[in-house]
Structure formats: structure tokens, C-alpha cells
Amino acid sequence: MRVPKKVKIGFEIFLILFGIFMFIQIVRKILGGSWTGEDLALGLLFLNVGLTMGIIIVLAELKSD
Secondary structure, eight states: OOOOHHHHHHHHHHHHHHHHHHHHHHHHHHTTOSSOHHHHHHHHHHHHHHHHHHHHHHHHHHHHO
């Protein structure tokens, strides 16, 4: 299964930007504001699922070569 390079790069850029956004929200929460704890946990869960999907895509490409 080949994933187009543009899709792979777009997915990686989205995950990087979302990771930076989540880091900012965590820092804001530590400093006393921003999201509730449940929203942060849900956001981190989505980030984890996205990173796992990225790893699966890379492994699928390696296995198909």
C-alpha cells in the first residue's frame, strides 16, 4: 500500500502543529488558565492516535517494499 508523498507530508505537518498547540495548552493550564483537564486529556489522546497512525503508515510502506 503506497501512500502519496504529499498526503504523508501533510499528515506529518498537521501532527507537528497539533503537538505544538497541545504543548501551549498544557503550559497555559499549568500557569492557571485555558482548557479543562478533560479537554487536555482528550486532545492528548487524539495526538497519540495520530502519531500511532503515522507510525503504522511508515511500517506499511516498509513492509510493502
